[in-house]
Every structure is written in structure tokens, then in C-alpha cells.
Amino acid sequence: MSLLYDSFVLLRINHSLSLDLSFCGSGNLGKMFFHIVLERNMQLHPRHFGRDLREKLVSKLMKDVEGTCSGRHGFVVAITGIENVGKGLIRDGTGFVTFPVKYQCVVFRPFKGEILEAVVTMVNKMGFFAEAGPVQIFVSNHLIPDDMEFQSGDMPNYTTSDGSVKIQKDSEVRLKIIGTRVDATEIFCIGTIKDDFLGVISDPGTTS
Amino acid sequence: MQNKSGHFDAILLCFRCRHFYNLTRVFFLACDAVPFVLSLCLRKIYSRLRARLKLSFNMSAAGEEEENAADLKIGDEFLKAKCLMNCEVSVILEHKYEQLQQMSEDPMNQVSQVFEKSLQYVKRFSRYKNPDAVRQVRELLSSYQLAEFELCVLGNLCPETVEEAIAMVPSIKSRGRVHDDEAIEKLLNDMSLIKKFE
Numbered sequence: 001m002s003l004l005y006d007s008f009v010l011l012r013i014n015h016s017l018s019l020d021l022s023f024c025g026s027g028n029l030g031k032m033f034f035h036i037v038l039e040r041n042m043q044l045h046p047r048h049f050g051r052d053l054r055e056k057l058v059s060k061l062m063k064d065v066e067g068t069c070s071g072r073h074g075f076v077v078a079i080t081g082i083e084n085v086g087k088g089l090i091r092d093g094t095g096f097v098t099f100p101v102k103y104q105c106v107v108f109r110p111f112k113g114e115i116l117e118a119v120v121t122m123v124n125k126m127g128f129f130a131e132a133g134p135v136q137i138f139v140s141n142h143l144i145p146d147d148m149e150f151q152s153g154d155m156p157n158y159t160t161s162d163g164s165v166k167i168q169k170d171s172e173v174r175l176k177i178i179g180t181r182v183d184a185t186e187i188f189c190i191g192t193i194k195d196d197f198l199g200v201i202s203d204p205g206t207t208s
Numbered sequence: 209m210q211n212k213s214g215h216f217d218a219i220l221l222c223f224r225c226r227h228f229y230n231l232t233r234v235f236f237l238a239c240d241a242v243p244f245v246l247s248l249c250l251r252k253i254y255s256r257l258r259a260r261l262k263l264s265f266n267m268s269a270a271g272e273e274e275e276n277a278a279d280l281k282i283g284d285e286f287l288k289a290k291c292l293m294n295c296e297v298s299v300i301l302e303h304k305y306e307q308l309q310q311m312s313e314d315p316m317n318q319v320s321q322v323f324e325k326s327l328q329y330v331k332r333f334s335r336y337k338n339p340d341a342v343r344q345v346r347e348l349l350s351s352y353q354l355a356e357f358e359l360c361v362l363g364n365l366c367p368e369t370v371e372e373a374i375a376m377v378p379s380i381k382s383r384g385r386v387h388d389d390e391a392i393e394k395l396l397n398d399m400s401l402i403k404k405f406e
Contacts, residue, residue, distance in 0.1 A: 131329075196375045
């Protein structure tokens with residue numbers, strides 16, 4: 001009986017596992033910029049109450065929110081619109097009023113498994129750093145194709161043995177994110193270029 | 209007679225009425241066995257669940273478990289969210305930047321570093337500069353029954369060959385949908401046409 005039960009459990013778990021994977025797959029495959037609706041409780045000082053209360057509220061929201069980063073939503077790049085401003089609630093003892101504000105904004109959130117393009121900012125023997133918007137991505141030398149060698153000098157770079165492909169500062173590379181670390185205020189990513197159709201797109205050395 | 213199950217006394221009591229004995233023994237054995245088997249099963253379920261949870265944690269975006277818990281929570285928030293291509297973001301941000309420029313002399317002072325970096329990034333990597341072309345690409349891609357994120361990856365990376373497109377977005381092939389190579393090729397051709405004539 002226990003055996004039967006066991007296989008039943010196994011079956012169910014397998015089933016839910018496949019469900020989970022399909023969900024993760026859709027969540028992980030590249031999305032970068034989103035247009036998303038967020039909500040925030042704004043506290044407003046009583047001196048701002050008047051005809052232009054709404055404008056004051058919106059400009060304070062922009063100042064508070066734009067440019068911040070949260071683990072949940074990523075970087076808030078820009079507020080594009082206000083959906084609605086709820087009823088204010090006077091705080092006990094202070095006179096401040098809290099308004100629930102729903103706003104639309106553009107957020108920037110890297111996901112694991114995503115393929116994107118980035119600009120190389122620094123090259124050293126451990127690998128190189130690239131930047132995609134506000135996000136820093138590190139590509140370790142283990143994740144650079146084996147035929148690319150590190151060349152030191154005043155312009156450190158990774159070059160193939162025949163010299164046809166070169167990664168240096170300001171190169172544009174296409175890479176795949178394989179890991180992210182999300183802090184309260186920053187997002188770091190680990191990337192790879194060791195895969196099909198990844199690597200240098202344009203090389204500043206050849207054009208200049 | 210010394211039954212291991214520890215119901216020695218009870219069995220002794222029943223011993224006199226022999227015909228009763230077998231019945232009680234079966235009863236006590238069952239009493240013992242059921243929770244035992246149950247606990248075994250539960251333990252197995254628990255360990256499997258834990259393994260599964262760990263697996264799904266690893267699969268999802270961030271590295272730490274707390275973050276991932278948050279991730280699971282945001283699931284539907286992001287499902288409702290609209291995914292944007294780099295060129296669309298570039299149109300939005302430039303519009304906003306112009307607005308700021310009208311309001312004050314030095315807009316670069318007003319905007320955050322994140323805004324500035326994002327604007328530089330999308331300007332550098334957007335394939336379509338013209339807002340009309342951007343709209344056309346969005347229309348074209350949405351006529352192909354692609355998911356939002358597939359649409360955006362294709363629009364961002366503009367793959368040139370079918371193999372490249374499949375390597376960038378494996379799901380257009382693997383989900384068993386009607387995207388054969390010819391359909392993908394046609395899509396890529398249309399995209400490069402828009403690029404050519406913008």
C-alpha cells in the first residue's frame with residue numbers, strides 16, 4: 001500500500017513540477033523594460049494643500065520614486081502617468097495626509113536567461129564588466145569562449161588567436177544573463193557569451 | 209508473546225479469551241501501522257516538496273530565498289505588466305526628456321542617473337529610430353501570436369536568420385505552436401523591410 005501511495009505522490013509532484021517550470025520559463029525569458037502600474041502611499045505636508053495639491057503630489061512622487069531600485073520591481077526609470085489618486089487620510093498627531101497614488105511607470109528589470117545587448121565598460125584578467133542601462137553585468141573569463149585570450153596593455157582586451165574578434169572597452173556585446181543578485185538598492189548580473197549567436201556585435205577598434 | 213509493539217498488558221488481558229486474541233492483535237497492529245506508514249509518507253512528501261521548492265527557487269530570477277519569495281508574490285503584477293521594446297522605451301524617454309527641457313533650463317540636473325543611463329542605453333541599442341516604424345514593428349509582431357516577451361526580444365535583437373531567432377527565443381519553436389521556419393523567415397524579412405524603409 002505504501003508503495004502505491006508513494007508512486008501516487010511521485011506522480012503528483014512530477015505534475016506540479018512541470019507546471020512550475022512552465023511558469024518559471026515564461027517569467028524568466030527575457031523581459032527588460034516594462035510598463036507597469038504601481039501604488040504608493042504618499043505623505044503630504046499640510047502647507048501644500050490648495051489648488052495645486054495634485055501637481056505637488058505628482059512632483060513629489062516623481063522626486064521620490066524615479067531612479068530608485070527595488071528588488072521587487074527593478075529600477076523605476078520614469079513615471080509616465082497617474083492612474084488615480086485615492087482619498088487622503090489625515091495622520092493622527094502630525095497633520096500630514098496620506099494619499100494612495102496609483103501610477104504607471106517604466107521599470108527596468110533583468111531576468112535570468114534573458115539575452116540582451118550591453119556596452120563593455122571595463123576589461124581585466126578576471127573577465128569584463130558591461131553595462132545595460134543602469135545594470136552592471138559581469139562576464140567571467142570562464143564564460144568567455146576558450147579561444148579568446150586576455151591581452152594586457154593600456155587597452156586591455158580579449159582577442160581570438162587570429163585577431164578577428166576583439167572585446168575591449170566600449171565594445172558592444174550580446175550576452176545572456178545567467179544569474180542576478182538583487183539588493184535593496186542595486187541589481188548585479190552575471191552574464192555569459194559562451195553560446196551560439198552571443199559575443200561582439202560591433203567593435204570600436206575596427207570602425208575607428 | 210512479548211510483543212514489540214508495547215501493548216503487552218492489553219494482550220495479556222485478552223489472552224484468556226483466545227478467540228478474542230487474534231482480533232485484538234490485528235487491531236493493535238493496525239493502530240501501530242497506520243500512523244507509522246502515514247508518517248513515512250508525510251516525510252517523503254515533505255522532502256520532495258522541499259526539493260521541489262528549492263528547484264523552483266533556483267529557477268526563478270534572484271539568488272536569495274527571501275527575494276525569491278518576493279518574486280513569487282510579484283508574479284501576477286508582472287504578468288499584467290506590458291513589456292516594452294528598447295525602441296519604444298526610447299520614444300517614451302525622449303518625449304519625457306523634451307517635456308523636462310521645456311520646463312527648465314538644465315534638464316540633466318533634474319533627471320536621475322538611472323534615467324540618464326537608460327536613455328543612453330536605449331538610444332544606442334534601438335534598431336528603429338522613427339516612431340512610426342516602432343509602431344509598425346509592434347503591429348507586425350503582434351500579428352504573429354507571440355507572447356509579450358518573445359515579441360520584445362525579437363524586436364530588440366532583430367535576428368537575421370531563422371537559426372539565430374530560435375537561439376534567441378527558443379520558445380517560438382518548442383511550444384508546439386504553428387511557427388514553422390517559413391513563418392519565422394517571413395517575419396524576419398518583414399522586420400528588415402521596415403528597418404530599410406523607415
